Amino acid sequence: MTNGTISIRDALYESPGPKAKKIIAAATVLSLVVLAALIYLVIHQFYITGQLDSRYWSVFARASTWRYLGKGLLGTLKVALGSSLVAFAIAMVMMLGRLSSIRPVSWIAVALIELSRGIPTLLFIYFFFLVPSQFGIMLPVYWKITLPVAISASGVVAETLRSGVNAVPKGQTEAALSLGMTDGKVFFKIVFPQAFRYVIPSLIAELVIVLKDTTFAYVVSYADMMLNARVLISNYDALLAVYLVVAVIYIIINYLLHRAAVFMAGHRKTAAA
Amino acid sequence: MTIQELLAQFGDKYLQALITTYQLTFISFFLATILGVIITVMRVSPIRPLQIAADFYVQIFRNIPGAALLILLVYALPYLNIVLPYFTAVLIATTLIPSSFCSEYLMSGMNTIGAGQIEAARSLGMTFMQMIRHVVMPQAIRSSVLPMTNLLVATMLTTALASQVPLNPTDLTGIVSYINTHAVGGITAFLISAVLYCGTAVIIGQIGNQIDRKVRILR
Structure with a gap:
């Protein structure tokens, strides 16, 4: 990982060609959307149950x-x-x-x-x-x-x-x-x-x-x-x-x-x- | 109390407790392994957001104290309108924590294979899936026998968290505090649970060593 040794993560994939690059880009966007949706769901759950209310957090x-x-x-x-x-x-x-x-x-x-x-x-x-x-x-x-x-x-x-x-x-x-x-x-x-x-x-x-x-x-x-x-x-x-x-x-x-x-x-x- | 008196009075409760502990251990271990593999695949995937999310997941659950996680699941989630049965809450805690360790073991197992072998496989013209099937997996599985046995024992020790919630039937740790509050169980009550835990750990360790000796790769 450091000092010039290649981690398995890097070694597993050769540098992607144009087709693979497109697939990776699409997957990256898709995964970002899914992760954002998950985070939204969590925050939304906090919101609708009123847990974002400042009276809960003003303690800090x-x-x-x-x-x-x-x-x-x-x-x-x-x-x-x-x-x-x-x-x-x-x-x-x-x-x-x-x-x-x-x-x-x-x-x-x-x-x-x-x-x-x-x-x-x-x-x-x-x-x-x-x-x-x-x-x-x-x-x-x-x-x-x-x-x-x-x-x-x-x-x-x-x-x-x-x-x-x-x-x-x-x-x-x-x-x-x-x-x-x-x-x-x-x-x-x-x-x-x-x-x-x-x-x-x-x-x-x-x-x-x-x-x-x-x-x-x-x-x-x-x-x-x-x-x-x-x-x-x-x-x-x-x-x-x-x-x-x-x-x-x-x-x-x-x-x-x-x-x-x-x-x-x-x-x-x-x-x- | 002598051991005979204790077993005569609480023997069936100990048996139920042992079954609860085994249930939690094996279900958690099974789920943790699956989850660990999924997380590891995400970590080695070329998709950056998945890598980051999976790394984050592992750091969270390998570093959170079991008690803190269980308390969040049991007492904090209801504030988000999510009410879990006690058994489920314990099961989630004893799955999430081992799953992060499972992923760490798999990662370090894969790292022992070495980039050179991957490069050699690629220069032979193997496709990605061929590399995974014929080079990475056979070695990763063989070298993961000992870490996985340790993980199974660690999972069993984590299930003692079950004693922190009212569970019926309770687990091997819960039964001891139950007996000590209902009768003077003394040291014997602890000894029975300790022997059952430790005996299981030793047996798991022995089986793991046997398998490891058969499949080990000598480097």
């Missing part, structure tokens, strides 16, 4: 609305950051376990990774929401959402880290061992720093998973952007407008994270070349 003219949503976003980011760090810590342990030469340890790690990857985040959230209190453990609301999101992401992160470790050439380990380094030193001073650099783009992409999962914070009543949106709605009676704007904010943040991951991946490739 107030600074207080944005301040409140911003406060919610801060809550969202706090959970996302906490979850990411905890997930990384758990993932490191899982990955080291999986790579361990002691068989039972690696079996247990594989089982834990499969569990983390095969169970929906919501089930983990309900677990932390409902179970600790049955045993008299009072978990702060923040951890009721942060821990399950972290556990749910840790399996994926562990596998990502492992793929990074596997990507480091074996010669590096052999060279380091022949210099008399211990196993631990070889891993943490030679192999892991390189592995980590390999997987930075994937790790950024996995932040998207974490950020999406934080939207379930309303289950445990943690004040994230979603919950604050709900409060705004009960105050201003503008459900459609508020949820739509909030969804767009989430989409934009995740899109930027996704772009950052793609950028880092491209950056690394050009740096290596």
